[in-house]
Amino acid sequence: MNTYTDTLTIQASLTEQGDALIFGVDASGNYVPGLLVKQRLFARHEPSFYGTELEIERLRDELELIVLPAEMAVPFFADPRLLPIHMTWRLEGDAARLAELSPAMERVVAERGFIPSFEAYKAGKLRWKWDAEVLDAKTRRALGALAVGGNDLNGWIEETQNTEAEDTAFLDGLGAAFSAAVFQRYYGTEEAAADLRRDFPVLFARDRAAVAAGLDERGWLVATGWKSDTLPFRPLLQLLEPEDAESGGWRLTLLLQDKLEPAKLAPIRLTSDGKASGTWPSGWMPHVHERSAAWLTHLRASLSEDRLAGSPADVMNAPMSDEEAWRFLTMDSQRLLAAGWQVLLPGWWEEASRKKPRLRAKVRTGDNEGEKAGGSRSFFGLDALIDFDWRLSIGDADLSEEEFRELVARGERLVQFRGQWVPLDPILLAQIRKAMADIGPRQGLSFQDVLQMHLRRNSGFQMPASAGKDAESDASENREDAGELEVDVELNDHLTKIIGQLTQQTDWPSIPVPLSLHAELRSYQQAGFSWLAFLRQFGLGAVLADDMGLGKTIQFITYLLHVAEEATGNGGRRPALLICPTSVLGNWQKEVQRFAPSLRIMLHYGSKRLSGDAFYEEATNADLVLTSYATSTLDQELISGYTWSAICLDEAQNIKNAGTKQAMAVKSFPARHRIALTGTPIENKLAELWSIYDFTNPGYLGNARMFAERFGQAIERERDEKRTQELQRLVKPFMLRRKKKDPNIMLDLPEKNEMKTYIHLTGEQSALYEQTVKELMEDVKKLEGIQRKGAILSALTRLKQLCDHPVLLTKEAIPVPEDEREAAAESAMLISRSAKLERLLDLVKELREEGERCLIFTQYIGMGEMLQRVLGRELDEPVLYLHGGSSKIARDRMIEQFQSRELPEAEQPNVFILSIKAGGVGLNLTAANHVFHFDRWWNPAVENQATDRAYRMGQTRDVQVHKFISLGTLEERIDEMLESKQQLSDDVITSSEGWITELSTDALRDLFTLRRDWSE
Secondary structure (H helix, E strand, O other): OOOOOOOOEEEEEEEOOOOOEEEEOOOHHHOOOHHHHHHHHOOOHHHHHOOOOOOEEEEEOEEEEEEEEEEHHHHHHHHHHHHHHOEEEEEEHHHHHHHHHHHHHHHHOOOOEEOOOHHHOOOOOOOEEOHHHHHOOHHHHHHHHHHOOOOOOHHHOOOOOOOOHHHHHHHHHHHHHHHHHHHHHHHOHHHHHHHHHHOOOOHHHHOHHHHHHHHHHHHHHHHHOOOOOOOOEEEEEEOOOOOOOOOOOOOOEEEEEEOOOOOEEEEEEEOOOOEEEEEEOHHHHHHHEEEEHHHHHHHHHHHHHHHHOEEEOOOOOOOOHOOOHHHHHHHHHHHHOOOOOEEEHHHHHHHHHOOOOOEEEOOOOOOOOOOOOOOOHHHOOOOEEEEEEEEEEEEEEEEEHHHHHHHOOOOOOEEEEEEEEEEEEEHHHHHHHHHHHHHHOOOOOEEHHHHHHHHHOOOEEOOOOOOOOOOOHHHHHOOOOOOOOOOEEEHHHHHHHHHHHHHHHOOOOOOOOOOOOOOOOOHHHHHHHHHHHHHHHHOOOOEEEOOOOHHHHHHHHHHHHHHHHHHHHOOOOEEEEEEOOHHHHHHHHHHHHOOOOOOOOOEEEHHHHHHHHHHHHHHHHOHHHHHHHHHHHHHOOOOOOHEOOEEEEEEEEHOOOOHHHHHHHHHHHEEOOOEEEEEOOOOOOOOHHHHHHHOOOOOOOHHHHHHHHHHHHHHHOOOOOHHHHHHHHHHHEEOOOOOOOOOOOOOOOOOOEEEEEEEEEOOOHHHHHHHHHHHHHHHHHHOHHHHHHHHHHHHHHHHHOOOOOOOHHHHHOOOOOOOHHHHHHHHHHHHHOOOHHHHHHHHHHHHHOOOOOOOEEOHHHHHHHHHHHHHHHHHOOOEEEOOOOOHHHHHHHHHHHOOOOOOOOOOOEEEEEEEEEOOOOOOOOOOOOEEEEEEOOOOOOHHHHOOOOOOOOOOOOEEEEEEEEEEEOOOHHHHHHHHHHHHHHHHHOOOOOOOHHOHHHHHHHHOOOOOOOHEE
């Protein structure tokens, strides 16, 4: 069998796109299999992942071609060190040409000796070519010989039988490969491509023919800004305004500006045949005469015919009307700039463009002051209407609505008003008229409108670009100022006070704590309760988002007592509705009974719950109806038939997915006040925050689509600081968020010490891990779209399970031991197969010897069951396990047992295993002072929330948090990513595993591949 270890001849052919099609021939003249050529030739080529990513195409039965992508062709053939040394290589044909020419091409790329191609630009494309001026003489001669059909490259390689057409095809392919190498090296990222667009906008002009008109390559490179201009002057255009408003006659003139003394400007005239006349320094004469005809050609390509319809002696001397001047200011000047011209416009135009018309709603005094309806109750809710008058600012002029309408009636684009030129953009005028019509004084502004306008004042509220578009709007599509209208609001004293209380979250009335509360509130808790009551006064929904453990429960219970006492004084009590996860129903019952025994509680849950009239009758006699999210969804019609005094959602992140039946059901329940309690208002994405606000204050943040368009991508992907601040301003009035470590909280909590425990994989785990990654990488090459995403997410789950224990992956059945000996052997076997399990057992044994208790969180039911089985046996004590399938009765019993300190020692559980979804929220488990995260969650906020089951009010000992991480695996990569994502959780947050499915194959390999130095 021929092993091809002696000599291998490599031949190549460049495609029109620059890809190199490579094949091999052995010493006998036979074609070598493509796979073998690929393995040998690219054994050192890291960019193709040592050849594994290169495709093989079968041209005919005996010939297989390796496809080397265009961006790799020049760098590969430029580096002879890439050729393996264990065999002899012979390059022939285009492969030899590439090997000879590529080192020079690669040097040009490295030294940035490339320029954009003028010919490609005129054809509407952007490609790069080598700058002949930077090539060495030898390479220039070789390329020149190819261009005229010189087959032997001036003796560089053996003579070939290529035709002239084949030489031209090779040269074209080399040019394409060179261009691809430039793109790959310098403009291969979105950021670099964006920089190119910003720095050289002419390269991306829409009307490229107009830019190139009348220019040779050198002139075009100067016009794009790619090369500097060696002329002593630069041509530019200037728009001159009329000497007075009555004389009319705007004029456009051509000037030559001295580069050394920019203040020196020489006006010139162009004749209809492109000759220039005027007065300029004598040294400029040859350059002016050489270029004047090209200037005229360039102007004709950039301007309409009527702009160059002056006299034959001066084609630019035709005066402009106000209408034509407006067109030049808004459109023609932009077209000229895009074509590479410099344009001088009147100084006031830039100021006027910057100071856009500002529409202001001035709230009237009197009707909204509160005299008519008892002070602050003069309006109720976000929909309450407020009277106002319109005012409009254009430049420095302040107009009433009547003055504005009179100005618009003149039908002019540029008018002199109070001694200054004022541009009247028809698009903005249409938007102003539409805004005035949509929010007429008869209809009024709602309190929501006023609040949002006030909050957006610093960033500028933008009217939709489509508003008021008419037939003229398409003429101004590309102007930066088109479609923007700033709307402001001028508050009266009454609204200024209320909105100040909302936005500053200070100075709201302090309400006495109800005497019937069986608890002593901390100062921040009393402030939180007063804040809830303050918002209720105006019918405004609230999101109480204090850190876990700060007492959201007691603040809401105090609020309920206040509402009940207030209603009693007014002649009638009406029940509130509280919806919470099933796992904390019992906790709420006990907390309300403990702190507010005077409140009448009705539990609506389970198979024996009331329905129909019996439900309404029982609810009417209660102060608080308790139910779960699942039950409220099942009984949506029943619960919707009652208008509740208040609705409160505990762990409100349960409605984070707005499209679920659960979220839609909860939002359909009518209530006088809406409250959301959550320690994590955003877990993964901004849409979750929108969904919670859509419950508390429906419509306040717009609909879901509008919210996503305005804030979603700008904040989650682009980290737009302006949009983030705008959203923070909108959210703040209705969200109260305090953290444990805030200095004014003064909780005096013990310390929380977080530590990462790094663990090696066992040999079995390592082998299974590598096999899983290999299968994934083979799949993603063949799959696309939803199938590719599914394969990645499936592999992701398998790898995370494997880091916990191989049994979760192999799904092997573990028989129930029949006696003590078999049970001990089974435990030993399970422990030996997982380094994590072995390490956990060591740590738990150690803390149990010290009399301490722990929580263990895992996201896999199989792992939880195994932990309960092994730890129970090894510790010889009861071990609890709470998961999604646990009943409410079982949950309540487990929590009570764990928190108890009165059970006999043999019955007292000290280790509590919890599913992070079922046990990560709403539970008070301060008996534990150790928390283990056996496997990592994708969101640090969720992990912290789980940790806070132990680290909360009532905890008296330092809490130790142990985060298990399998070394060298994706768990370690996840941990690195979580560290970087934690800050976004504090801003306005993003974090989920969906982004992994969008990664490139290279990035996936880097994320998943096991680092060999960490495996056993």
